[in-house]
Ligand code: HEM
């Protein structure tokens with residue numbers, strides 16, 4: 001396998017080995033947090049509120065959830081770095097474009113870091129950094145070379161990936177509001193947005209595996225470029241095959 005092909009595996013590897021296990025833990029803790037809250041909202045025959053679920057689940061959900069935001073946005077940035085380096089070949093771009101792309105990466109990572117550092121009593125800053133980080137991901141994803149599958153957006157790894165990354169940033173930004181809001185509106189919004197996120201994560205598992213299957217290895221590319229994708233036919237023998 002060529003070096004560039006091996007590097008293409010870094011993103012799927014990180015997603016499978018780190019991100020998906022973290023999603024599983026976060027979802028399990030989320031379910032328990034909700035169950036515990038619902039159990040405690042009811043009074044039993046003896047007039048007591050009881051739950052066998054430990055009181056720490058909420059805190060643990062949030063702790064792993066904070067990691068999840070970093071892991072998902074991180075794995076998205078790794079995919080975009082790979083595409084922009086090996087497909088867009090950033091060094092072949094005009095200096096202005098290349099500088100802009102590098103600055104966008106720096107600004108996006110800095111915005112995510114600042115979002116982590118923002119205090120709970122600074123909602124305007126949390127909203128600001130989330131907007132900047134999301135804009136950074138979208139702008140990087142709009143560059144040439146990123147395979148967006150716009151004509152089939154409903155099964156596009158790119159659109160799902162960017163959306164779910166923004167949903168994770170939004171969850172981190174909303175965090176203090178969930179605790180502060182007595183009407184539970186932020187909690188309900190959090191549940192709705194993250195149920196959607198779970199569906200998108202499942203979609204990422206499918207569309208990512210499909211894309212991995214469809215992308216040829218470096219040495220196969222020149223042969224496969226001679227194929228007719230519409231009729232799904234390839235020349236019997238590649239024209240640049242020099243073997244006897
Ligand atoms: C797979 C993604 C996620 C899902 C499915 C999910 C779902 C949930 C659910 C069902 C609850 C319980 C709501 C209730 O009490 O009725 C909850 C609570 C909460 N979630 Fe998430 N969540 C996810 C990711 C995140 C992330 C990334 C963060 C922040 C970084 C986060 C922060 C919180 C907070 C602060 C609470 C309140 C916990 C408490 O009451 O102690 N969640 N989430």
Ligand code: HEM
Nearest residue numbers: 012015019076079147157158161162204205208209211212
């Ligand atoms: C949380 C899960 C994931 C997220 C957020 C995510 C996000 C992304 C994004 C934003 C891109 C760049 C757009 C593109 O070129 O399509 C990308 C590319 C890619 N992803 Fe994922 N992904 C995830 C999981 C996976 C998994 C599980 C696999 C495979 C098993 C995978 C395989 C790929 C492949 C093959 C590419 C294309 C790279 C290229 O064009 O050479 N991804 N991903």
